[in-house]
Amino acid sequence: MTAEPFSILGEDRPSRWLITCDHATNRVPDWIGGGDLGLPPEDMARHIAYDVGAAGLTRKLAQRMGAPAILSDFSRLVIDPNRGEDDPTLLMRIYDGTVIPANRHADAAERERRLDRLYRPYHAAYAALAARRPDRAICAVHSFTRQLRGRPRRPWSVGVLYSHDDARLGPALIRECRAQGWITGDNEPYAGHLAGDSIDRHAIAHGRPNVLIEVRNDLIEDDAGQTLWAERLAGVLDGFLERCGV
Numbered sequence: 001m002t003a004e005p006f007s008i009l010g011e012d013r014p015s016r017w018l019i020t021c022d023h024a025t026n027r028v029p030d031w032i033g034g035g036d037l038g039l040p041p042e043d044m045a046r047h048i049a050y051d052v053g054a055a056g057l058t059r060k061l062a063q064r065m066g067a068p069a070i071l072s073d074f075s076r077l078v079i080d081p082n083r084g085e086d087d088p089t090l091l092m093r094i095y096d097g098t099v100i101p102a103n104r105h106a107d108a109a110e111r112e113r114r115l116d117r118l119y120r121p122y123h124a125a126y127a128a129l130a131a132r133r134p135d136r137a138i139c140a141v142h143s144f145t146r147q148l149r150g151r152p153r154r155p156w157s158v159g160v161l162y163s164h165d166d167a168r169l170g171p172a173l174i175r176e177c178r179a180q181g182w183i184t185g186d187n188e189p190y191a192g193h194l195a196g197d198s199i200d201r202h203a204i205a206h207g208r209p210n211v212l213i214e215v216r217n218d219l220i221e222d223d224a225g226q227t228l229w230a231e232r233l234a235g236v237l238d239g240f241l242e243r244c245g246v
Contacts, residue, residue, distance in 0.1 A: 005029070005073045005118040006125050009059060011132070015067035016241060018129055020140045021058040022082040022198050023051035024071035029078070029118070037077055038101030047145040048095040049075045053220030054143045060230035061141065065237060070126050077103070079114040081122050082142075084196015097149045123201070130202050137169075137209040137241055140199055143217040144189050159185035159214035163193035166204050169211045172244050176236050189214065209246045 007024075026049035028035045043049065055071055062069035072081050076092075077100050083090045091111050093103045130136050147153045158177055162170025170192065177184040192212065193200065203210035213233065220226045 004121075006122045007071050007073060008125065008129065009062055009069040009071075010066075011068045011129060013062070013066045013068050015065050016133065016135050016137050017065055017067040017237065018136055018138050019058050019062040019065070019067050019069040020126065020138060020198065020202075021051070021054050021069070021071040021142075022140065023076045023080075023142060024055035024058065025073050026050040026075045026077075027073055028075055031117075032078060032114075033102045037075070037103065039077075039098065043098055044075070046096075046098075047143070047217060048098055049077050051076075051141075051143040052145075052217040053215070053222075053226055054141050054217075056223065056226035057143070057215060057220050057229055057233075058141045060226050061139075061233055061237075064230050064234040067139075068129055068132075070122075070129055072122055074118045074122075079111070079119050081119055082198045083194065084201070085115065085119075087194065087196060096145075123198075126198070126202055130206070130208065137246070138199065138203045138211075139237065140210070140212040142212065142214045143220060144214045146216055146218055154185075154189050154216070155183055156185040156188060157182045157216055157219060159188050159190070161187055161190060161192035161212040161214060162210070163200070163204055165193065166210065168246055169209050169240070169244055173211050173213075173236070173240065176240070180232065180236065182232075185214070209241060209244070 026044050028037055058069050160170055160174045174184050174186050199210050220229050
């Protein structure tokens, strides 16, 4: 099933897991600047516009695990679905040193238009998928860049993010990833919880078990890397809920 501004894969698959990808594409709808935020192609291909490799990894992981998946179909620079509606970074004007021209003067009406046409339909579909079974667990897939401008290189291959309001799965997944020999961040490279973010909204608020996995994007930028990491992550996630007793 495909419907703008998101795509859903395998909604009837049997797994408890719902695999999500908030930052799947760098697409800019044609009703925003004719499909152009005023950035050169090389910036739209960077991590600032989407999570490089995360969509391919999500599709392969969901297929491997027999799980449904939902992926956004708009750039995080248009409006960020992994932020609460009242978050000041919902509509970014500058990101990792790059000014986003089409957002510099975006007013409240433009913000509301993007919420109505993109953000809210995505979250409504996400909520419906999450509610399809009472024992749903959510695995959010993201990727991160090896190095932000002017910052040290990041050492991790994988990061596991979680909220201290629900630590049922995060620390256990970190242990299992490290047991595989992967350099794994504990709430790195980012803090694991923002009020109103996707996991907060669709998992924590409903008591659903959850993990957020960040894979370094140079490891999954091509099909081979996505296939490799889908197999690796599936090998850890298979049976993981049962091992954690949730």
